[in-house]
Amino acid sequence: MQDLQKPEFDLSYITERIIAVSFHSTCPEQTYLRNLQNITQMLQSKHADNYLVVNISEPREELRRMSTRVLDVGWPELRAPSLHLLCSLCKSMENWLDTCSEHVLLLHCRGNKDRIGVVISSYIQLPSVSTSEEQALDRYTMKRFYSDKMASLMTPSQKRQAFSSELLAHQLKINSSPLLFHCVCLHHVPNLHPTVCRLFIRVYQGMQPVCTTGVSVGKTHKVYFALEPPQLLKGDIVCYYKNAAEGSREPVFRLQFHTGTLHGHPSLFYKKDLDHANKDPRFPENGMVEVVFSETMTNIPNNSAVVIDYDTLDPLVYWDSYENLTTGGTVAIDVTL
Incomplete structure (x- = not known):
């Protein structure tokens, strides 16, 4: 070489x-x-x-x-x-x-x-x-x-x-069936704020936002973010949380994977599997992200003790992370504090 x-x-x-x-x-x-x-x-x-x-x-x-x-x-x-x-x-x-x-x-x-x-x-x-x-x-x-x-x-x-x-x-079997994306559960919330951790998720497909969840209010070890309505996705999913403190947004984690490679629901991703979080000392070592899919319109229980505010008008929540990008083929999810 x-x-x-x-x-x-x-x-x-x-x-x-x-x-x-x-x-x-x-x-x-x-x-x-x-x-x-x-x-x-x-x-x-x-x-x-x-x-x-x-x-x-x-x-x-x-x-x-x-x-x-x-x-x-x-x-x-x-x-x-x-x-x-x-x-x-x-x-x-x-x-x-x-x-x-x-x-x-x-x-x-x-x-x-x-x-x-x-x-x-x-x-x-x-x-x-x-x-x-x-x-x-x-x-x-x-x-x-x-x-x-x-x-x-x-x-x-x-x-x-x-x-x-x-x-x-030909070593990997691809599941060609589209999946309904119901929710994302964050286990063991990172230490981003001493009292409250306000997080939200955005879903993108082809660099276009398709869903924004409510903002979590309060602090607990587990938070469920429901996608309402559930999103029918087929292809790539980019999933990342963002933290907004003092009027700014800071990424907490990003996650990309192809839905066709999923075999079994839900899917768990650990700290080592998460972009940005894998090198962030504030993200707990036992932290993980659970992504819940189904092949039918099934009710997914919300076991979160945190209140989700669905009435937020905060422009930070709807700021488009990909507004200057034109490449397609992915889906993304944002979260903000």
């Missing part, structure tokens, strides 16, 4: 045919454009027109000018892409590399490079990646790159989604 380290960007030949370049979020625009031009010249001199640029961050017109072969599949950093997008991307990579032995791929990312880890850890699930001695060596190299440089940067949801991509190897 050959690495070229620059202050403004990281460029790595993961294998001889898969290259990754990530530009730091602090990289100035002019520096980014200059380095991009240098990378283009390097690719042209080494690979002529045999490279495909796979952009896994926001669309960039500069990339289109750099090459006519640009695949824009970006999603927000520190989030997991939809499972459909991830599987389609892996198959597109496979098709490009299989078409010609001289073809190479450039994974381009501006900002957090956790997204490179998502792609690589998913791509190695393809059955064809280890069908020959040469491919087996590439697979080993990619796994080493992932474990040494990427795994520590990825969120629990990203790792869970990469694991879900095992369906590419």
Whole structure:
């Protein structure tokens, strides 16, 4: 593996045919454009027109000018892409590399490079990646790159989604039936406020809000947030709590998973499974999130001792976390204090 380290960007030949370049979020625009031009010249001199640029961050017109072969599949950093997008991307990579032995791929990312880890850890699930001695060596190299440089940067949801991509190897059975999403129960509320913990949840699908729960009033060890009416969801779910103190919102946890990978209801997620909370000392070690689904319109009892205020007009509750995002295929849930 050959690495070229620059202050403004990281460029790595993961294998001889898969290259990754990530530009730091602090990289100035002019520096980014200059380095991009240098990378283009390097690719042209080494690979002529045999490279495909796979952009896994926001669309960039500069990339289109750099090459006519640009695949824009970006999603927000520190989030997991939809499972459909991830599987389609892996198959597109496979098709490009299989078409010609001289073809190479450039994974381009501006900002957090956790997204490179998502792609690589998913791509190695393809059955064809280890069908020959040469491919087996590439697979080993990619796994080493992932474990040494990427795994520590990825969120629990990203790792869970990469694991879900095992369906590419026909190792994971997908439940195609849509599920009714009834409620989220937070066991052992984090220590966010000395007296009261006002939390709420928002559900998004395709980056559009589809449901907002009431705000919890009071403090207890367990809080149920009912989705009224229950949401019929099929695909990806992004679930995250937010804490609003002194007129601001602070994330308590985020949770993404694919409903098709659920087998059995309800589903429990522990601290280690929750984005943001997994590294927050205020979130208790025994804290967990219970997500309640059903396949029919069933009444789910509310065993919470906390009063839920459904009449709030607080604009913070309805502020859209994804108002500036256009990528689709996910569902999200917010909570605020």
